[in-house]
């Protein structure tokens with residue numbers, strides 16, 4: 203039996219309240235599509251609205267970030283413990299924007315990973331190389347280190363049912379996409395790496411691709427080897443484009 207494709211929509215820090223409500227209502231119409239599971243990551247301030255507006259069982263809710271801390275005096279942070287009432291089941295961790303703009307190290311990402319798991323939230327862990335690393339043939343080494351650092355900190359058992367997103371940094375928000383051949387090669391490497399390091403968990407782990415995925419390239423990229431779905435940024439804000447991506451999954 204083939205698995206449903208996971209189509210994850212990362213809205214980042216976009217949308218007025220009115221636009222968010224309108225888009226969420228449109229997302230409900232994705233219910234008519236088969237063989238996909240949609241996860242939407244709106245800005246956290248809209249989570250409660252999203253939980254009320256999303257009526258389709260096929261559309262799950264996630265948060266774009268959680269705190270590395272538990273509870274306490276951490277101004278501006280959101281604890282994973284606070285999310286259960288929002289039907290929030292997923293969190294994006296290790297996104298390159300968080301790594302680069304907010305100095306998130308693998309150590310911080312690992313702490314967030316553990317907090318998420320403790321609150322029954324499934325992490326979508328992003329890994330990816332920059333342009334220079336790819337040109338120097340270092341992609342697998344970079345991805346292997348990012349994965350190994352988290353695995354060594356949290357333990358292999360915590361990877362059960364987790365989701366890993368391969369997101370080449372040079373493809374995020376740039377309009378440049380990896381080719382299907384590149385994605386097949388890289389996701390095959392990630393699958394092999396995880397098979398060696400997490401042999402008990404590998405069958406429960408899903409692998410995504412993200413980086414300038416759009417309605418034109420989705421069919422190719424989502425059907426590359428070891429791709430169980432996609433993580434979509436800007437194209438998830440345009441419902442027609444997003445619908446077309448979901449259709450081609």
Ligand code: PGA
Nearest residue numbers: 374375413414434435436
């Ligand atoms: P993009 O973003 O689709 O706009 O490139 C992807 C992501 O950051 O997850």
